[in-house]
Amino acid sequence: MASTTIPESWGNSPSDDVYTIKILRGDTFRGYEGFDLVDSYDESPSSKVLVFYVPKIESYGVFKEVVLRHVEMPTEDVRFWVCFNRQNGTIRPFEPVKREMVDSATMAELVSCHGTSVRIKMYLEFADDKKPPLSTHSLVFLKHFDVQRQRIYGVKKIYVHNSSKVSSLNGKINRLMRWRPARKLHLYEEIKPDRIDCLDRNKSFADSEIVNGDIICFQEALSVAETQTLRTQHPRLVLDATQFYAKMRNKSQETKYPKVPKPAIDFVVLPGQSFEDALKSLQERMDILNKDLTGYKFTCSQENDSVVAYSNFDSLMTCTICLELLVDPVSFMDCMHVTCGACAVEWFRHSSTCHQCRQPVRAVHYIHAVAATVEAYCQYNSLANRSDAELANLRAKYKPGQLIEINRREKIDSDPTAEERPMSTAGCPGCNPGNELHFLCPEPILDDAGNTMFPGHARCEDCNAHLPLMPEFSLECCAVCTRFTCRELKLQCGSASTTAPFLIQPLGTIRFPKELDTNLFETIPIKYEREVLIKYAQDYDMGAQELFTVLLELHEGAGLPRASWHGVGRAPFDRDFVSSNNLVCVTCAKDLVAGALLTWGQSIGPSLSPGELIPGDYASLGLHAVKL
Structure with missing residues (x-):
């Protein structure tokens, strides 16, 4: 591609009069091995990202003509997309250049229309098929994890209908790869380098939050025999796409690209100097008194360890919903992601999952330690403070x-007898002298109209009334989640709900449903170990109750270990083991079974091979069938 195709009026380096435009060609993605659509941080001469310095007054029509002539592509059926920097650090196509952008419009008008910056990233799509309407379809990019060749590479961009199920990709990919007979696939979404999520095949693309620019990676599903053969003949092979992504991530951290030095000047801001005075001093220093710098962004060029540490700390003080300074921070159980309390209130009115990891959330707790850290941070960086009006609105x-x-709407809809539990406005029975508990709360509740939690108190799981945390009754709550009701304190519960009450009972007496709940096995990360356990349960026609009994026998009836995601419970339940006599609720009992399954799956280790396992013979695994 000759450089003579670029007009002389276009620049050769960044300046105030040009836009720096980086363009990714559609055919460049095909065969690309790495994260994202292309390595946009690679500024070496061998980089496949095209860079143009286009005058701001240049017309959009001339820009298109020059670029297409430079890349030697026909002008028909070509579409330019504007790429945005996502919050997670990736760069993806967001929307095509709007139709109202006529060829006579200037590049400045294009930038203003799409709300981008002076550094523009674009994706050049060559439409090799009919372009469907973007109102109902999304542009996604497919990558293939080839287990045999140990590589993940770009395959092709396709359009998917937003209401179609993720499973519809199976047929498209098989036709695209010309696989006959059709092969079963595992599908993943590459969200960012350190987060690769497995896609639910039964959900639609819209429910899976698949949008323009998303990357979907697929791999062939290996049978147990194929897995064993590969592990035996090639023990170093990575057989799972998520693990291979992790290997790529570790390798990429060792790769260093030569950086193009950027022009910089020394500039000192005096203590107490206003922003306007600092700009005026900078204009004098650069000899550009007639240029307006108020719209420019200034960053520190001293990238030492303290600056990097401050930048990382600054991100920890930011709410991941409103992207502003945290106010009254709360954390989600069990994923522990943190947001503003007000943001969490708004979010959970319409959802029951975390906005970041999409995992179910069972509780939200105020975190004093983070609130104190935010307060100290504001003393150090006063510019980060929220305004009084914002604070009043949030609080x-x-x-x-x-x-x-x-929001538990899904569960309510599935159970016609379920209803919202009414909120009790009664005060704590232990806060007033002479109460029936013969216990006086050290910190009484003076006003509970704000529907808050108070130190030294809990809430009844049925009627939601305030209850005191009494040391002598500490053993009368769930040994895992430490929840309890008025009944454990021998009080009359004010719940008028028709739903099943919250009950706790000794772990050894829990009775599970007869059918097998395969969701309990999802905590085991290695697919083969999951399959062995599921096959074990299915061979013996075991339900959840029988499986629970077997796990108790593995621990000689003593109980089950706490799941790693339970964290540290309230004293005296900060132990690593829940005995058969400890009181637990049914929800936590399921968690204990899942944790025990995970512990068993990890204990058998990689030395266990399917070829050594005689069908129906599980004695070598330490498991013995128990029929009740």
Whole structure:
């Protein structure tokens, strides 16, 4: 591609009069091995990203003509997409250049229309098929994890209908790869280098939050025999796409690309100097008194360890919903992601999952330690403070310690007898002298109209009334989640709900449903170990109750270990083991079974091979069938 195709009026380096435009060609993605669509941080001469310095007054029509002539592509059926920097650090196509952008429009008008910056990233799509309407379809990119060749590479961009199920990709990919007979596939979404999520095949693309620019990686599903053969003949092979992504991530951290030095000047801001005075001093220093710098972004060029540490700390002080400074921070159980309390209130009115990891959330708790850290951070960086109006607005929605209700609409819809539990407005029975508990709360509740949580108190799981945390009754709550009801304190519960009450009972007496719940096995990360356990249960026609009994026998009836995701419970339940006599609720009992399955799956290790396992013979695994 000759450089003579670029007009002389276009620049050769960044300046105030040009836009720096980086363009990714559609055919460049095919065969690309790495994260994202292309390595946009590679500034070496061998980089496949095209860079143009286009005058701001240049017309969009001339820009298209020059670029297409430079890359030697026909002008028909070509579409330019504007790429945006996502919050997670990736760069993906967001929307095509709008139709109202006529060829006579200037590049400045294009930038203004799409709200981008002076550094523009674009994707050049060559439409080799009919382009469907973007109102109902999304542009996604397919990558293939080839287990045999140990590589992940770009295959092709396709359009998917937003209402179609993820499973519809199976046929498209088989036709695209010309696989006959058709092969079963595993599908993953490459969200960012350190987060690769497995896609639910039964969900639609819209429910899976697949949008323009998303990357879907597929791999062939290996049978147990194929897995064993590969592990035996090639023990170093990575057989799972998520693990291979992790290997790529570790390798990429060792790769260093030569950086093009950027022009810089020394500039000192005096203590107490206003922003306007600092700009004026900078204009004098650069000899550009007539240029307006108010729209420019200034960054520190001293990238030492302290600057990097400050930048990382600054991101920890930011709410991941509103992208502003945290106010009254709360954390989600069990993923521990942190947001503003008011943001969490708004979010959980319409959802029951975390906005970041999409995992179910069972509770939201105010975190004093992070709130204190934010307060100290504001003393160091006063510019980060929220305005008084913002604080008043946020705290009108949430007060520290307030109970945040999580939308359980899906569960309510599935159970016609379920209803929202009414909120009790009664005060704590232990806060007033002469109460029936013969216990006086050290910190009484003076006003509970704010629907908050108070130190030294809990809430009844049925009627939601305030209850005291009494040391002598500490053994009368669930040994895992430490929840309890008025009944454990020998009080009359004010619940009028027709739903099943919250019950706790000794772990050894829990009775599970007869059918097998395969969701319990999802905690085991290695596919083969999951298959062995599921096959074990299916061979013996075991339900959840029989499996629970077998796991108890593995621990000689003593109980089950706490799941790693339970964290540290309230004393005296900060032990690593829950005995058969400890009281637990049914929800936590399921968690204990899942944790025990995970512990068993990890204990058998990679030395266990399917070829050594005689069908129906599980004695070598330490398992013995128990029929009740």
